[in-house]
Amino acid sequence: xxxxxxxxxxxxxxxxxxxxxxxxxxxxxxxxxxxxxxxxxxxxxxxxxxxxxxxxxxxxxxxxxxxxxxxxxxxxxxxxxxxxxxxxxxxxxxxxxxxxxxxxxxxxxxxxxxxxxxxxxxxxxxxxxxxxxxxxxxxxxxxxxxxxxxxxxxxxxxxxxxxxxxxxxxxxxxxxxxxxxxxxxxxxxxxxxxxxxxxxxxxxxxxxxxxxxxxxxxxxxxxxxxxxxxxxxxxxxxxxxxxxxxxxxxxxxxxxxxxxxxxxxxxxxxxxxxxxxxxxxxxxxxxxxxxxxxxxxxxxxxxxx
Numbered sequence: 001x002x003x004x005x006x007x008x009x010x011x012x013x014x015x016x017x018x019x020x021x022x023x024x025x026x027x028x029x030x031x032x033x034x035x036x037x038x039x040x041x042x043x044x045x046x047x048x049x050x051x052x053x054x055x056x057x058x059x060x061x062x063x064x065x066x067x068x069x070x071x072x073x074x075x076x077x078x079x080x081x082x083x084x085x086x087x088x089x090x091x092x093x094x095x096x097x098x099x100x101x102x103x104x105x106x107x108x109x110x111x112x113x114x115x116x117x118x119x120x121x122x123x124x125x126x127x128x129x130x131x132x133x134x135x136x137x138x139x140x141x142x143x144x145x146x147x148x149x150x151x152x153x154x155x156x157x158x159x160x161x162x163x164x165x166x167x168x169x170x171x172x173x174x175x176x177x178x179x180x181x182x183x184x185x186x187x188x189x190x191x192x193x194x195x196x197x198x199x200x201x202x203x204x205x206x207x208x209x210x211x212x213x214x215x216x217x218x219x220x221x222x223x224x225x226x227x228x229x230x231x232x233x234x235x236x237x238x239x240x241x242x243x244x245x246x247x248x249x250x251x252x253x254x255x256x257x258x259x260x261x262x263x264x265x266x267x268x269x270x271x272x273x274x275x276x277x278x279x280x281x282x283x284x285x286x287x288x289x290x291x292x293x294x295x296x297x298x299x300x301x302x303x304x305x
Contacts, residue, residue, distance in 0.1 A: 133158045
């Protein structure tokens, strides 16, 4: 059995260094409308991204390479062969795990984007809570008018799903993950403990910000105070989580991007209505949900108002 696994891994490793895409061309030049839509969706009001001399947000690097529903024609046969090999071994499920980006120069409206991608690494057999499979990392080099603008590494897990009955049994025993509390957001969680949803406010320019940050993303000032949210809001966007089945969660459930009456947005669960009845624009009202003896979280009840 061990020899068989070693031979299979050797077949996978043979794809390292082979192209995943060659001579790819962005379907659109870097342009102001896409930059504007991105900034509106992200709530980023930086003046660097608008007006004369504007640049594109660096985190848009991958956006200029996306092929949309019709896809790109530059994807290599090696990439498809690797996935067929993994599918044949039962690793038919896929989940994105992380990405890394390196920015080398600004992209500006009018720049023409080209790219090449390579299969950088294929891991050995790994067992996770989702199942057993292999991590596949691709590296994309993005160029603007021929000059390297940045690098995008994207890692996925191709896996065979674990026994869902066993997962369900484990999830009934698992504790809800704890939020990471640090010096930058401790005040927020102190407010939650008092059933208050606190929003940071810059003392210099008055801009409200959420999530909590050590400095103002509008003017850069470090001084701030807080305002208490009224608790009313609407669903700006949402997703329904069906899988993977994380311990302590019972899918399907709705996760919403909530736009508060004060204008900032936060991610939280939408409760009180069936997951398939959540809609964009639905009014919601803040409440605090006791998860266990130690943890209470802000959530939003749908259908309020």
